Amino acid sequence: MxxxxxxxxxxxxxxxxxxxxxxxxxxxxxxxxxxxxxxxxxxxxxxxxxxxxxxxxxxxxxxxxxxxxxxxxxxxxxxxxxxxxxxxxxxxxxxxxxxxxxxxxxxxxxxxxxxxxxxxxxxxxxxxxxxxxxxxxxxxxxxxxxxxxxxxxxxxxKVKTYFLVDDLNHLMRGGRISKTAALMGSLVNIKPIIAVKGDGTLDSVAKVRGKKKAQAEVVRLTLDGIADPRVVIAYAGERETAENLKEQLLASDQVTEVLLVPLGPVISTHTGPGTLGLFSIAAENQD
The missing domain is CATH 3.40.50.10170 (Rossmann fold)
Structure with a gap:
């Protein structure tokens, strides 16, 4: 070593x-x-x-x-x-x-x-x-x-990160997003997708109505411009949904390996139960 x-x-x-x-x-x-x-x-x-x-x-x-x-x-x-x-x-x-x-x-x-x-x-x-x-x-x-x-x-x-978060109030409480963003995400059946930007800050990149549409969108975002065939999904009490996302990703010829891991307690503290994170490496630098 x-x-x-x-x-x-x-x-x-x-x-x-x-x-x-x-x-x-x-x-x-x-x-x-x-x-x-x-x-x-x-x-x-x-x-x-x-x-x-x-x-x-x-x-x-x-x-x-x-x-x-x-x-x-x-x-x-x-x-x-x-x-x-x-x-x-x-x-x-x-x-x-x-x-x-x-x-x-x-x-x-x-x-x-x-x-x-x-x-x-x-x-x-x-x-x-x-x-x-x-x-x-x-x-x-x-x-x-x-x-x-x-x-x-x-x-x-080049690291791409997308979080599907059930309750944005956890991120607001920790000062990671604004109160306005949290209120927008609490609208009935709106599922926000949060990205980690190139500078490491958080940004709401999409607000999708309904869980299935939100899951399809986060898969699309992950696959867009992907360079490495390995993707990781982290889940906070959403193992079944994580398995579903894994199947969707592997259905693409751009992905050959999907790892599933529990979202750790530090990040879960700020994102809350029901959170899903998708992580990949893109060909181009992220904004």
Whole structure:
């Protein structure tokens, strides 16, 4: 292994995969009903536990990874002489990326020769996760950290992310969208499609009447300009619908692999139960 890959729990990568690949995952935390929960490790809060609480009326919040956590991780690898590539959650959606940058600068004061590369994916959930997967594949193919970082940086603007969200009030409560956008999305039988833009911010790109039409539209948007035959679907209590979307995607000759993963607790906190996310890599940069 030529370098260590780090990411965070917003990437929603399956734990068995990250362990097999030797990828370290740092966890954001969730505040729920007066308690603080971890999102990595054996005692982590699961998505199912969180969604059940939210459906019962709980309103969780999230906290970024702090500078101290990053400093500890970076310092450990610097002492070992191990180079690090940290593939980070979108800076437009969290202060996690900036905490990592501050921690790197502190470690470099003591270990000026340490190689710590941080990439702002401008993505969330498996949009970020897809880039971690690409980094792992590049490393396995013998690419250096610098070569891998250049590749991932070139893919950052090509990541396509679409969320089908049942209740936009969760995004409004977290300050991710405006009150006006949330009110528009609450209109009877209107299903909004939210995209992660090229700069990492969220944007409502379509308002479709009815679930089936919304699902067909999000599949169409995903396939439009797709460059990589792998698509990931993340679901928050919508496994059956996710399976249906998978069938629709595989019916296209542009897609050969569709991975289904549960939407992690951090992103689920902000999007709520019933959310579906579709993630792919396009040929062209996204606006």
């Amino acid at each position: 030529t370098f260590k890959i780090l990411t965070d729990s917003t990437a929603d990568l399956p734990e068995n995969w990250t362990q097999e690949q030797g990828i370290e995952v740092l966890g954001l935390t969730i505040q729920l009903d007066g308690r603080t929960y971890e999102t990595v490790g054996p005692d982590r809060l699961t998505s199912d536990q969180l969604l059940a609480k939210m459906e019962a009326g709980s309103q969780p919040t999230t906290s970024q990874i702090n500078v101290g956590q990053f400093e500890e991780a970076f310092r450990t690898y610097a002492k070992e002489g191990t180079a690090v590539l940290y593939v980070a959650f979108a800076s437009a959606l969290s202060g996690t990326y900036q905490s990592a940058v501050m921690a790197r600068d502190m470690v470099l004061e003591d270990f000026p020769d340490a190689l710590i590369r941080i990439i702002d994916t401008k993505a969330a959930s498996m949009g970020e996760g897809l880039l971690v997967m690409k980094a792992a594949e590049a490393r396995a193919a013998g690419k250096s950290l610098t070569e891998t970082a250049v590749l991932i940086q070139s893919l950052v603007p």
